[in-house]
Amino acid sequence: xxxxxxxxxxxxxQAWVPEAQAPVVMxxxxxxxxxxxxxxxxxxxxxxxxxxxxxxxNGAGKSTLFKLLMGKLQPTQGEVRLFxxxxxxxxxxxxxxxxxxENEKMHDWMTAHEFVSxxxxxxxxxxxxxxxxxxxxxxxxxxxxxxxxxxxxYSKGMRQRAKIAHALVNDPDLIILDEPLQGCDPLAxxxxxxxxxxxxxxxRTVLLSSHILSEIERITEQIVILHQGRxxxxxxxxxxxxxxDNIPHTIEIECKDAKSLAKDVLSLDMVHxxxxxxxxxxxxxxxxxxxxxxxxxxxxxxxxxxVMVINNPDDDLQSILGYLTGxxx
Amino acid sequence: MDKKRGETIWTSLDRKAxxxxxxxxxxxxxxxxxxxxxxxxxxxxxxxxxxxIDAMNTEIEAIDxxxxxxxxxxxxxxxxxxxxxGTDLNDAASHPGLLDxxxxxxxxxxxINEDDYDWDYSDGSRLEVGIDDDGxxxxxxxxESLKDDNNDxxxxxxxxxxxxxxxxxxxxxxxxxxEDPDEDRYGKEAQHRAFILGVGKLGxxxxxxxxxxxxxxxxxxxxxxxxxxxxxxxxxxxxxxxxFLYRMLGYLAIVWPYLLVVCSLLAIVxxxxxxxxxxxRFKDLGVWFSILIAAxxxxxxxxxxxxxxxxxxxxxxxxxxxxxxxxxGMALLSMTVPESTFLRMSIVxxxxxxIDSGAYLVWPDMALFTQKGAWAGGTGDASFFFGGGNELPGxxxxxxxxxxxxxxxxxxxxxxxxxxxxxxQAVFFWFIGQLIFKSKEIV
Numbered sequence: 001x002x003x004x005x006x007x008x009x010x011x012x013x014q015a016w017v018p019e020a021q022a023p024v025v026m027x028x029x030x031x032x033x034x035x036x037x038x039x040x041x042x043x044x045x046x047x048x049x050x051x052x053x054x055x056x057x058n059g060a061g062k063s064t065l066f067k068l069l070m071g072k073l074q075p076t077q078g079e080v081r082l083f084x085x086x087x088x089x090x091x092x093x094x095x096x097x098x099x100x101x102e103n104e105k106m107h108d109w110m111t112a113h114e115f116v117s118x119x120x121x122x123x124x125x126x127x128x129x130x131x132x133x134x135x136x137x138x139x140x141x142x143x144x145x146x147x148x149x150x151x152x153x154y155s156k157g158m159r160q161r162a163k164i165a166h167a168l169v170n171d172p173d174l175i176i177l178d179e180p181l182q183g184c185d186p187l188a189x190x191x192x193x194x195x196x197x198x199x200x201x202x203x204r205t206v207l208l209s210s211h212i213l214s215e216i217e218r219i220t221e222q223i224v225i226l227h228q229g230r231x232x233x234x235x236x237x238x239x240x241x242x243x244x245d246n247i248p249h250t251i252e253i254e255c256k257d258a259k260s261l262a263k264d265v266l267s268l269d270m271v272h273x274x275x276x277x278x279x280x281x282x283x284x285x286x287x288x289x290x291x292x293x294x295x296x297x298x299x300x301x302x303x304x305x306x307v308m309v310i311n312n313p314d315d316d317l318q319s320i321l322g323y324l325t326g327x328x329x
Numbered sequence: 330m331d332k333k334r335g336e337t338i339w340t341s342l343d344r345k346a347x348x349x350x351x352x353x354x355x356x357x358x359x360x361x362x363x364x365x366x367x368x369x370x371x372x373x374x375x376x377x378x379x380x381x382i383d384a385m386n387t388e389i390e391a392i393d394x395x396x397x398x399x400x401x402x403x404x405x406x407x408x409x410x411x412x413x414x415g416t417d418l419n420d421a422a423s424h425p426g427l428l429d430x431x432x433x434x435x436x437x438x439x440x441i442n443e444d445d446y447d448w449d450y451s452d453g454s455r456l457e458v459g460i461d462d463d464g465x466x467x468x469x470x471x472x473e474s475l476k477d478d479n480n481d482x483x484x485x486x487x488x489x490x491x492x493x494x495x496x497x498x499x500x501x502x503x504x505x506x507x508e509d510p511d512e513d514r515y516g517k518e519a520q521h522r523a524f525i526l527g528v529g530k531l532g533x534x535x536x537x538x539x540x541x542x543x544x545x546x547x548x549x550x551x552x553x554x555x556x557x558x559x560x561x562x563x564x565x566x567x568x569x570x571x572x573f574l575y576r577m578l579g580y581l582a583i584v585w586p587y588l589l590v591v592c593s594l595l596a597i598v599x600x601x602x603x604x605x606x607x608x609x610r611f612k613d614l615g616v617w618f619s620i621l622i623a624a625x626x627x628x629x630x631x632x633x634x635x636x637x638x639x640x641x642x643x644x645x646x647x648x649x650x651x652x653x654x655x656x657x658g659m660a661l662l663s664m665t666v667p668e669s670t671f672l673r674m675s676i677v678x679x680x681x682x683x684i685d686s687g688a689y690l691v692w693p694d695m696a697l698f699t700q701k702g703a704w705a706g707g708t709g710d711a712s713f714f715f716g717g718g719n720e721l722p723g724x725x726x727x728x729x730x731x732x733x734x735x736x737x738x739x740x741x742x743x744x745x746x747x748x749x750x751x752x753x754q755a756v757f758f759w760f761i762g763q764l765i766f767k768s769k770e771i772v
Contacts, residue, residue, distance in 0.1 A: 095566040101564070
């Protein structure tokens with residue numbers, strides 16, 4: 001019962017014990033409605049380990065999903081479980097969770113170090129520990145040289161990284177990042193991506209949302225696609241893409257001599273159409289994207305084609321959503 | 330080497346508590362609005378203090394309450410002197426100068442404030458007080474029966490009888506006893522007490538304790554929810570009820586030292602400036618202490634209430650305003666009808682009874698003292714006869730600022746009960762506040 005006024009040394013606290021064997025994140029038929037608007041309708045999902053990208057257009061329900069996980073919203077139906085525990089009105093599981101909200105607003109009057117160490121203390125760390133931890137995570141996200149500057153003077157990428165640092169301070173098992181790359185410059189984007197990949201390698205369960213497929217693609221292949229509050233697809237990004245084989249895919253190849261490449265490409269039986277947007281560009285239409293990608297390198301190498309770029313222009317979220325929902329571009 | 334200490338759930342709880350309280354304090358310190366609110370409060374109190382200082386430095390004009398400094402017949406001898414020598418007040422051909430040997434006229438000032446109160450306080454319900462300083466009762470030509478007009482067996486004295494129903498004294502006075510009191514002496518003391526009680530009740534408990542929390546506590550939770558920064562705090566393993574409570578601690582860590590500083594400043598200035606022979610009026614510190622306690626508790630309860638209203642509704646300040654108006658009404662009511670039951674449904678009523686208790690303990694003679702101001706040398710009942718006013722200066726202010734203990738209990742019991750009630754109110758508002766905060770969805 002003695003208050004810890006000095007706040008030195010190391011805290012030994014009785015942590016909340018998660019349910020063994022329970023998946024890190026489990027959603028069972030979870031839905032959320034605001035009045036008559038259905039933000040999320042009956043989603044079931046279980047995730048443990050690895051980096052998972054939650055893809056969806058704006059308003060698809062990504063943030064709602066995260067807020068349900070973080071106990072900020074109460075589900076109108078279904079069950080939400082973090083480590084087997086219901087997070088609504090129960091903050092205990094957050095001891096092992098790090099959350100990076102989408103919200104741009106931060107405590108601009110603090111330095112990043114103060115921000116991170118203050119919130120670290122909410123995990124029950126002492127002042128000393130919190131400072132040490134803050135140094136560690138700020139180093140991890142590459143902010144150690146500016147960590148004693150006010151957040152208000154940070155660029156967007158630095159702010160995002162400060163937010164990520166604050167979420168990592170308790171060394172969480174589950175990290176939820178809501179649009180972590182939004183508004184960042186390319187350099188910050190790369191740093192953040194590296195941080196997320198590193199977290200994945202460390203065996204953490206990472207959930208991140210984005211509406212830009214190429215971003216997610218550079219971090220992970222494991223994706224969940226949300227569309228209008230519904231779970232549209234789940235699994236490996238390319239596997240999902242593969243399943244869409246009966247729908248024509250477009251591959252754009254930039255090379256020195258498009259015409260001679262076209263001749264060789266036509267020999268493949270899965271190719272059913274060609275287009276020449278310019279003399280150095282070739283558009284190939286195929287139903288079997290995976291097979292085509294397997295065979296293409298051999299053709300290029302055997303015939304010594306000088307290929308600069310291979311692009312799948314329709315392999316972005318819009319087109320995948322288009323295919324999945326039955327529409328074509 | 331790390332110190333070994335017992336790690337219980339409390340030690341980590343107060344780590345979180347200090348983290349959020351410190352955070353809140355620093356957040357408020359960086360906001361201009363905090364300083365504006367505290368500064369305006371300080372200015373308002375300072376203006377009242379300046380009026381007080383001015384009043385203490387101004388001599389209150391002496392009034393001839395019994396009219397004996399006048400010279401009705403214009404013969405150069407004032408009524409008091411003619412009365413003393415038994416000449417006719419209304420006949421210019423009759424004055425002490427015609428006596429043998431002739432008497433020189435005395436200055437009129439000798440007959441102003443010449444018979445001050447000699448009322449010593451004791452807590453008996455019947456007091457015999459009063460000395461005829463100028464001898465115009467003892468040496469007058471009145472028959473003995475008139476000299477003992479109040480029939481207590483002693484001529485030229487005053488009998489005071491305490492009426493516990495009205496809480497005031499009835500004055501039964503023989504004629505010309507203590508009939509020309511010293512206005513300055515009474516007025517300074519009355520103004521001093523009125524200032525302390527008035528600034529304590531309306532300045533601290535009403536103005537500061539309502540408006541400072543109104544601006545600082547209403548947004549304690551709500552501002553964070555509106556701006557979205559509450560997302561960071563609620564994503565940590567800490568219950569929302571704790572967040573509510575610890576943010577409150579941070580707010581109190583700003584407001585309580587502020588109240589302490591302002592209250593001490595006033596206590597020191599009024600202690601030195603106040604009337605009396607002593608250098609510093611140490612006894613008044615007791616009243617200032619009760620004012621401080623009342624203000625600390627009031628800012629706690631109002632803080633909890635307004636923070637709760639902020640959680641309840643985005644525009645919680647709109648809900649807070651009618652409450653502030655109700656509390657103003659209750660503040661004024663407590664100063665006139667301190668026993669009213671309506672006061673039990675307020676915060677300000679309980680806070681004020683703490684101040685009244687403090688005043689009661691430090692100034693037990695308050696009922697007698699206010700009666701002095703009302704009686705004013707007997708002119709209260711017979712002002713048409715004498716030239717003086719109805720009341721002594723300062724009496725009105727004191728009568729307004731001072732009130733009796735309204736709970737029908739002794740001063741200590743009143744204080745204890747009020748403190749307990751205020752604490753319960755604070756806990757109650759915290760409880761429902763965190764209950765609502767807990768079930769709030771943070772979008």
